[in-house]
Amino acid sequence: xxxxxxxxxxxxxxxxxxxxxxxxxxxxxxxxxxxxxxxxxxxxxxxxxxxxxxxxxxxxxxxxxxxxxxxxxxxxxxxxxxxxxxxxxxxxxxxxxxxxxxxxxxxxxxxxxxxxxxxxxxxxxxxxxxxxxxxxxxxxxxxxxxxxxxxx
Amino acid sequence: xxxxxxxxxxxxxxxxxxxxxxxxxxxxxxxxxxxxxxxxxxxxxxxxxxxxxxxxxxxxxxxxxxxxxxxxxxxxxxxxxxxxxxxxxxxxxxxxxxxxxxxxxxxxxxxxxxxxxxxxxxxxxxxxxxxxxxxxxxxxxxxxxxxxxxxx
Numbered sequence: 011x012x013x014x015x016x017x018x019x020x021x022x023x024x025x026x027x028x029x030x031x032x033x034x035x036x037x038x039x040x041x042x043x044x045x046x047x048x049x050x051x052x053x054x055x056x057x058x059x060x061x062x063x064x065x066x067x068x069x070x071x072x073x074x075x076x077x078x079x080x081x082x083x084x085x086x087x088x089x090x091x092x093x094x095x096x097x098x099x100x101x102x103x104x105x106x107x108x109x110x111x112x113x114x115x116x117x118x119x120x121x122x123x124x125x126x127x128x129x130x131x132x133x134x135x136x137x138x139x140x141x142x143x144x145x146x147x148x149x150x151x152x153x154x155x156x157x158x159x160x161x162x
Numbered sequence: 163x164x165x166x167x168x169x170x171x172x173x174x175x176x177x178x179x180x181x182x183x184x185x186x187x188x189x190x191x192x193x194x195x196x197x198x199x200x201x202x203x204x205x206x207x208x209x210x211x212x213x214x215x216x217x218x219x220x221x222x223x224x225x226x227x228x229x230x231x232x233x234x235x236x237x238x239x240x241x242x243x244x245x246x247x248x249x250x251x252x253x254x255x256x257x258x259x260x261x262x263x264x265x266x267x268x269x270x271x272x273x274x275x276x277x278x279x280x281x282x283x284x285x286x287x288x289x290x291x292x293x294x295x296x297x298x299x300x301x302x303x304x305x306x307x308x309x310x311x312x313x314x
Contacts (some may be wrong), residue, residue: 071194
C-alpha cells in the first residue's frame with residue numbers, strides 16, 4: 011500500500027489508455043452538457059470544435075478514471091481532494107481518440123493539524139494518440155501517512 | 163438569443179435544482195471515480211466524507227447540467243470554455259441533497275483577434291438544500307458577439 015512517505019516529489023508517471031467512443035461522448039453530454047457541439051457533428055461544424063467533441067467535464071471524468079485505475083494499482087491510501095487549479099481544455103477531444111496521462115508529483119506536505127494525513131500537488135497532462143495535449147490541470151490530493159507525526 | 167453585448171458584469175443569477183440520487187452517485191463513480199468512499203457507505207465511514215458521497219467530478223457534471231439548462235433558457239450563443247480556475251470541493255455532496263447554483267458575472271472582454279466572439283469570467287457557487295456551499299469555481303466562457311467589432 012502506498013502512503014505519504016512513498017511519494018517522491020519530482021517524479022513523473024505515464025499511464026492510461028482511454029478509448030473515447032461516440033456513444034459515451036453523446037451519453038455524457040446528453041446528461042450533463044447538452045450543448046449542440048457535444049451532441050451533433052452538424053451543429054459543431056461552424057464552431058471551434060469542427061465536429062462532435064467531448065464535454066470538457068467528460069474529459070475530466072475520463073482522466074479521473076485513469077488516475078483512479080493507477081491509484082488502485084499502487085493501492086494508494088488516498089483520502090480525496092480539496093480541488094483543482096488551472097484546469098485547461100487545450101484541444102478538443104473527439105470520438106475515436108485514445109487518451110493517456112502524464113502525472114508529475116510537484117511536492118508534498120504533512121498536515122500540521124492532522125498527523126495521520128498529508129497532501130501532495132500534481133500536474134496532470136492528458137494527451138491524445140497524436141501526442142497532442144488536450145487537457146492540463148494542477149490538482150491537490152490527500153493521502154494517509156504510514157507513520158503519523160513521522161519525518162518525510 | 164443572448165450575445166456578448168447582453169452580458170452585464172457584476173450581475174448575479176441564481177438557478178437550478180438538481181436532486182442527487184444514490185443510484186446516480188454510484189453509477190457515475192463506478193464509471194469514472196471508483197474510490198471506495200464514492201461507492202459504499204461502510205467504506206466511507208472512517209474517511210472525511212463519513213458516508214457515501216458524490217465524486218467531485220460528478221458535482222462538476224451536475225453543476226454543468228444546471229448551467230447549460232440556464233444557457234438554453236437564455237438561448238445563449240455560447241462557444242465553449244478554455245478552462246476553470248480555483249475549483250474547490252468545499253463540502254461533500256450526499257445522495258438526497260438538492261443542489262443549486264449562484265453565478266456572478268465578473269467581467270467580459272471582446273476578442274482582439276476574433277471580432278465575432280468575446281469572453282467572460284464567472285464565479286460559480288454551488289449550494290445544497292441546507293444553504294451550505296459545496297463547490298466553488300472560477301470559469302471562463304466564450305460567446306458570440308451580435309455586432310462583430312462593435313463597442314461593449
